[in-house]
Amino acid sequence: MPALAGELLPGGRRDGPEWRCGSLAGEKGQSLAVRLHGERAGVWSDFASGERGDALDLVAAVLFGGDVKAAMGWSRRWLGLPEDPRSGPVPATVRRAPAPADDAAAEAEAEGRRRAARGLFGHPDTLHNIAGTPAALYLAGRGIELAELGRVPRALRFHPNVWCQEVGCPLPAMLAAIHGPDGVHVATHRTWLAEIDGAWRKASLAKAKKVLGGFAGGTVRLWRGASGRPLSEARDGETVALAEGIETGLSVALACPELRVLAAVSLGNMGSVQLPPAVRTVILCADNDGDNPAAARGLQRAIDRFAGEARNVRVAFPPDGADDFNDVLTSGDGE
Template identity: 35%
Template sequence: MSVSDLARSLAERAETVCRVYLSRGRRQGAWWCVGDVLNHPGRSLYVRLTGDRAGKWTDASTGEHGDLLDLIALNQGLDPVSARDEARAFLALPQVFQRHPSLASGSSDAARRLFCQGHPLPGTLAEAYLRARGITGRLDLPALRFHPVLWYRPHPDAPRQSWPALLAAVTDDAGRITGLQRTWLDRDRPAKAPLATPRRALGHLLGNAVRFGSVTDLLAAGEGIETMLAVRSALPTLPVVAALSANHLAAFAFPPGLVRLYVARDNDSAGRKAVARLIARGAAQQGLEVRPLLPWGEDFNADLLRFGPDWLRGHLVGQLVPDDAQRVFGHRGRG
């Protein structure tokens, strides 16, 4: 895409560009007004949003002016080549949030909106990442999506970067998205991105989880997405949830009608404490039994990578109540 084509494509999405790069501004009629190209509050800089001059901007206090490609370069402190790369990454974003009101960055609404921007996993870097983690089960799962260029900042004042990411929806018992976990991925190999914190969550997580499969009276719960997908790779008909951390696992809200909860704990002190808290909570709830599932190594994903799905299946089945093992293997559907 040429420079003129990039500028034209950005102009066609002028308001979206402004909402991303000039988020402290606001729309006023056919214009977006903000303090300056660095996104300070104010009204000195204005960007035309519609018509033949869409994308053109002027800073009345400095006399600077240009198109949106110029603005991105100044806003991000980029040279012309890097600015074009940034623009191309931006234009790959689904434009589903144009004209939406701004949302609190850590809210459940923000989590829902971001998840809606994702794509199904099959054929993506996110699928390649999970396959490299040994996951053999189905990945066309409603709770998982892929985002090709998701923004990342090491800290609030750092320049923004874009990386591909795995998105995992956190839901409540009714299936409403309350939060989201983002796992940023390496662009060139099936691994997490080389970032200080390649996993981050937002929204309301406490009591909720990333859910795989429909819960009846039987469920397995654990911490990480990879851990619980490993369990599901070995036992594809067993419904599982990932609470994302030991503390959130300990606070997981028991679904209505649950009779037996298996806790696929990590092999560390935090995992042991989470199981103990869930057992104590289960004991206080009549008719609910909580039983641990113990990995051989540090967690079940590590076991899957080391020993394979057949070994892991046998290891898990040996820890199930016999009636549950019969149910898991007697009705092996698509899950």
């Protein structure tokens, strides 16, 4: 799988036990992950579009527009197998199982990234209360005045010097903790910031937002709503508003502080989020993605997931002309 992933998705890079890139086009990024070792080797998922499959599906999607039959022929040639499965035995040289040492090393690397994510969030230079920091000023520039919520969400912190690989130096960043279904801190979301024309904004980077650590199924727990309880102690019949991005989620919390608000970080991850049984209603706070078929599939996947769990599912779209609910907030049409 490392060789195949590198050939199909040349712009990606190894990230622990996975190969990461931006999409099926193979450019740099993090949205698409391919498992490289172990029993799940070849399993992949595009968290932006919701597309997923095994190694053969990956070949079909990247090279043949989803044509699995054509992908089978190409794959047999790539592996050095006979064109016709009945024409001879599979050469022993292609029956190699993944080396346990490689799998163990990959798992160790992934655990290292999880520790790094938690360490960054708990670093002595990380400010637990972002009030008055560039992170709070950045959010205020997006129309999000945290003082109106009455408290700063515990999931958000600020660090003045977070290493940015793109520019090769540290930059100020807003941090957000991503917790898995069991409440364990599994990853840290970073939004690099810069002061531009006297205002704090996203840094002018190709990728101003990145996640350190694997976050499939996890969420940024932004707001506890009326109950004030942790997610694991949600009251029976509770409603959760599930947004894609942090800024969108905070905008929803300002407009509807009675709701528990979570951010899934990506549209593709929305359909992987795990919620306790007490949550009976899920409001998917969708973005206006136009005629983007991948986005439509990702949203439908999330709808199907929660409906399949016998939950009430509602989809909230911002009005025409707004990309997301943060646009609604900044335009003054939040009423």
